[in-house]
């Protein structure tokens with residue numbers, strides 16, 4: 586019987602990749618990179634064989650979707666930021682059986698979900714950036730779940746999270762579950778980005794205050810209240826992908842029955858107007 590052996594909410598900002606390169610951003614995102622590496626180490630220590638990544642950059646319309654290819658390899662250039670992430674090589678083994686089982690479990694729970702093995706269905710950078718650092722040796726398999734859900738209710742995404750956990754438990758896989766998305770996500774408008782030193786600042790102090798309060802709530806285990814405010818948080822603080830990744834994550838952890846706490850791995854940092862962090866969550870008993 587499989588299980589979730591690690592659960593985390595993580596950043597994936599493109600400046601992490603640029604932080605590796607010579608130039609003005611060299612080293613500027615090292616704490617975020619180190620946080621990802623730490624989470625990768627924790628996943629291995631916990632016995633994970635697969636990363637399941639809830640990817641807020643994979644936009645889907647009808648249905649929920651899982652990229653359960655047998656393998657992923659290629660050279661990635663972001664359509665959103667081709668100047669930031671380009672020619673990024675990647676190669677990972679997939680876990681098709683797990684992706685298929687999660688989708689079947691979800692459909693059995695009346696959450697219409699499709700799992701795909703299509704060679705030309707590639708990964709988005711919400712998956713590729715975390716995998717670059719958490720799975721640098723490509724030793725763990727990868728499954729990607731679409732989490733920019735345009736026409737999906739929050740309740741359905743909660744139930745998909747529950748199905749993800751049940752599917753994992755019906756499999757023989759030990760999974761590190763990664764909700765790949767920011768906290769608040771109001772990117773600086775293009776025409777005032779530079780004058781606000783946009784790469785390193787938050788676009789809304791209101792968003793920062795709420796983000797920091799959310800981090801306190803997670804660390805204090807005040808999850809029930811957080812879940813009550815989550816729809817408004819996603820709405821008023823421009824949650825990335827409407828925070829469907831976060832909803833799926835807490836759905837997998839047990840939603841309002843979850844009694845664990847979050848542990849900050851990378852301190853809160855602003856990036857291009859948005860609020861970012863890396864947080865690992867206690868697992869349910």
Ligand SMILES: [Fe+2]
Pocket residue numbers: 597598641642711766767825
């Ligand atoms: Fe993003």
